[in-house]
Amino acid sequence: MRLRNRIVMPAMDQNNCNEDGLITEKTLQHYEDRAKGGAGLLILETSAVKWPDGATSKHQPSLSSDLAIPGLTQLAERVHKHDAHMIVQACHHGRISGLDISRDVSVLVPSIPIPSFDTLGMAINTTDEELLKMATLTGGKLPNFKEASSEELEEIIDAFVDAALRIKKSNLDGIEIHAAHGYLISTFLSKAWNRRSDEWGGSHENRTKLLSQIIKKIRENCGSDFAIVVRIDGQEYGIENGITVEEASATAIIAEKSGADAIHVSAISSSGTGVGFTDGPLPWEKCQYSEFAGRIQSVINIPVIAVGRIEPEDAEELISNNVCEFVAMGRQLLADSELPNHLINREPEKIRPCINCFVCVAQNFWNGEPVCAVNARLGNYDTKIENAKRSKNVVIVGAGPAGLECARVASNRGHEVTLLEKMESLGGTTLFSSLTTPKNGELINWFETVLKDSEVLIKKGFVADTDSIMSLSPDVVVIATGSGASKSSLKGSELKHVLTRDQLRSLLQKTRTSKIPQEIKKLNQIILWTAQKLGLLKDMRKIRKLSKFWMPIGRNVVVIGGGLVGMEVSHFLAERNRTVTVIENGPVMATEMAHPRRWRTLHQISLSGVKLHNNAEVIEIKENTVVFSKDGNEFEIPADSVILAEGIETNRTMFEQFLESGIETHIIGDAESIGYIQGAINSGNRVGNLL
Ligand SMILES: Cc1cc2nc3c(=O)[nH]c(=O)nc-3n(C[C@H](O)[C@H](O)[C@H](O)COP(=O)(O)O)c2cc1C
Ligand code: SF4
Structure with missing residues (x-):
């Protein structure tokens, strides 16, 4: 057997044969x-x-x-x-x-x-x-x-x-x-x-x-x-x-x-x-x-x-x-x-990267058909890109994976697309997550590469509101504004050393509108200002490096919420020599991750010294400690910084404002429902194909 090249696709169950x-x-x-x-x-x-x-x-x-x-x-x-x-x-x-x-x-x-062998091994860190x-x-x-x-x-x-x-x-x-x-x-x-x-x-x-x-x-x-x-x-x-x-x-x-x-x-x-x-x-x-x-x-x-x-x-x-x-x-x-x-054409930068998220193979555990977090076509062969009947002026608000995918598909189909992003960089929270999961950053780089070759007009640092969007005379508006942290009702959550993920993000990642928070110590303000001026907060690789030497976060950190965000933040902090404790209400942490990735991530996080407490409830955040209960006992642990990583909610405000405008409006990604990268790309692709 003589092959045209040395690339082999190994066997991978698709589970899509008929009953026989x-x-x-x-x-x-x-x-x-x-x-x-x-x-x-x-x-x-x-x-x-x-x-x-x-x-x-x-x-x-x-x-x-x-x-x-x-x-x-x-x-x-x-x-x-x-x-x-x-x-x-x-x-x-x-x-x-x-x-x-x-x-x-x-x-x-x-x-x-x-x-x-450990017959119950698979039950650990697995949901009911x-x-x-x-x-x-x-x-x-x-x-x-x-x-x-x-x-x-x-x-x-x-x-x-x-x-x-x-x-x-x-x-x-x-x-x-x-x-x-x-x-x-x-x-x-x-x-x-x-x-x-x-x-x-x-x-x-x-x-x-x-x-x-x-x-x-x-x-x-x-x-x-x-x-x-x-x-x-x-x-x-x-x-x-x-x-x-x-x-x-x-x-x-x-x-x-x-x-x-x-x-x-x-x-x-x-x-x-x-x-x-x-x-x-x-x-x-x-x-x-x-x-x-x-x-x-x-x-x-x-x-x-x-x-x-x-x-x-x-x-x-x-x-x-x-x-x-x-x-x-x-x-x-x-x-x-x-x-x-892409390799044959000497365009390796055009390869859409696999982000090692295990979403596809998770389906094998119950004989489902694999889907792919980054490729909406896998297992869904109706998502063929076809030319639109009429070219429309499409304005997409938010350049996370949902907005990026929607822009890519809509533009390939012949629409005129403008993509608005309030940050100075594309990718939204997915880019931030690349601090701990660099593969997610590669996905955003891939979008940047393919969009550069397209007709999509990208406006970074653009804080969109109804008027500025209307001034672009859109035929269609797509809202991809992602998610935000809901207001915490925890006792002590208003204290100065308590940050949400988004506050931590704006400390580390520069936006056109981001200001250095007054609450943080003077020395940290000076370092942040200098880092901004030197352009160190524009590039995630530089942030990853810089934050290994310096970060405006105390030694003992308590992360409240053991979901995907809590895990990413704790992993990031533990790698930067912080003593991290995660407190999670539910029985299983990181339920948003496909379970094979969750098994590995929780294992690695424990190895890096992070203490994980599930089925635990925070009673109060104090100036230097956090009080929580678990198994009927009360604990008080030191906390120089507290990160609130629970209570993520869809950001639908702009969508609701636009519904009144009479213009065709769609909502995608986490703004529609929290679905992380897979949900975002899937909905961006669906709406991009629908216009
Ligand atoms: C969705 C999925 C299904 C798989 N099914 C099979 C299979 O049917 N037979 C097999 O030998 N390996 C199977 N594998 C393993 C792959 O063949 C391959 O060895 C593995 O994914 C490691 O290669 P990669 O890192 O390039 O993905 C499967 C992997 C995936 C992701
Ligand atoms: S689902 Fe995730 S791991 Fe599987 S192929 Fe797609 S990107 Fe890669």
Whole structure:
């Protein structure tokens, strides 16, 4: 198989097949978009060889009968017409076969009893609503584990071969055998899970027998021009006796000898904890698995595909350093299907960045269809940009992600767009959040780049009111004024050392109208004035640096409210050597974050020394302390500064004023309802397409 470039889209469930696991128009559109976007190789999401047995969801592709062939054939046509190649990831999900559990079918594992791991780990920092949705996946049932017999394993090998023959008959280019991520083959490879003493267990060679038999038999039946890729775990985190990179290298050698054409190196955590999920299979760190890829590439002669938060510039380096021959980019191709074309056109700045928010994969926990925080088209193929029937004069107030997306879409459709922003920089609170989440800043930079190339007229430092907007003679007004802090009724909230997020923001970020607050100490006023004059408060990178040395915030900080804003602020302050305590009313912190990101963020925040108190209630803010109650006890803790990070409300005032004007008016983003980046981009895109 000869590919047009080295960019691979790895398997990512879309869960949009019909009730019989057959490909739908949505499936076709998703992959056709990415074929058009220029990727060399696409890998169809994990597909079940014995569907419904050994499957995670009814809506994943089935490979278990000839009924699958027409849909797969259409898929081949739709991607081949754009010169992309496509293979199918084939799997038996073993212990994670949700569809088996829900149908009271035993799930297959190599050995009974299964190793002990933290079965309740996923419940920590997870809301009741999320737990309920996860439970519906299996109808609330627990798995009944069964040690796979030799006959069952032989049947599974045959099912892989039949699946491969169907893929070949459909004109697709090959198969990826899923031997990673804790599914059946991966558990046979792992000493932790496979404690058998028959020919399928014990020695490393025996543990690889299931995999090597599948490879050999597919090769025998499908011939030499049918590509066979094998996905393995380069590391199994969080369990004793798990797969190591040395064992993974030995597995790769056996796979090569058995007839594999390439090895795709991922990883898994078997800890059972939520935070483990962002060790594997969805890495938190950049290039997290590249070391494993390099070790494996050094012992085999067939190409390695590396994966795991690899960005284009890293990909270039990994390939030139012989760490791997191909690079898979998953979430980045969900965020921007055109990524390869932008690189081919030497316009990397046009790539819409993935912000590592885990919104997409959160849906996998309850078999939902992934959506993307930055790409409204993912899973929603009606959002095609079409020219407007009549060009209108559109005025958008507020340049957070909602206003920016609306401006981009409306302008692409041929409207005349003016975007008004009261700050000196674009991005609203999303830009401020880039102090702790630099990826959010990259998203705003991307908007700046694409809007620079458009006809959108951007007016920064423009404090809009009804008159100034009317003077622009708009046909349509779009209000994207975001959210603000509601007035706190807490005792002591009026004290001088109490700040809202917006006050903290205006201390650090300069606006045309921002004044240095009189309440802060004289020395701090002088430093702020100097920083403003030196232009240090215009650029978030400079603020990030400056605030490491100096900040008008005391040593002991209490953050009231453990939502997204509270977490961002505490993380920011803890990194600047403040002693931070967060007090949250509810049982779970950061509920606005997709739960995999929340699991990781709360873990990292605790490691940075922030004390988190949930189910706690503030009684009073005093001059130097905060009094709160938790579990029936009262506590008083030191507080030089207090940040109010609760009570965020929509900012609808301007929208309501405009409704009277008779001009077509829309409201989007947090001004309409609090939905953060995903909600903002989604509503901006919807209204941009509607005008
Ligand atoms: C929404 C989503 C679904 C995924 N589904 C699969 C899958 O079906 N099979 C698989 O092997 N990996 C799956 N993965 C993992 C990806 O293939 C990839 O290994 C992972 O996202 C890390 O790559 P990235 O950092 O470039 O996104 C999925 C990831 C995402 C985000
Ligand atoms: S939802 Fe978030 S993590 Fe997933 S692709 Fe989009 S930006 Fe990336």
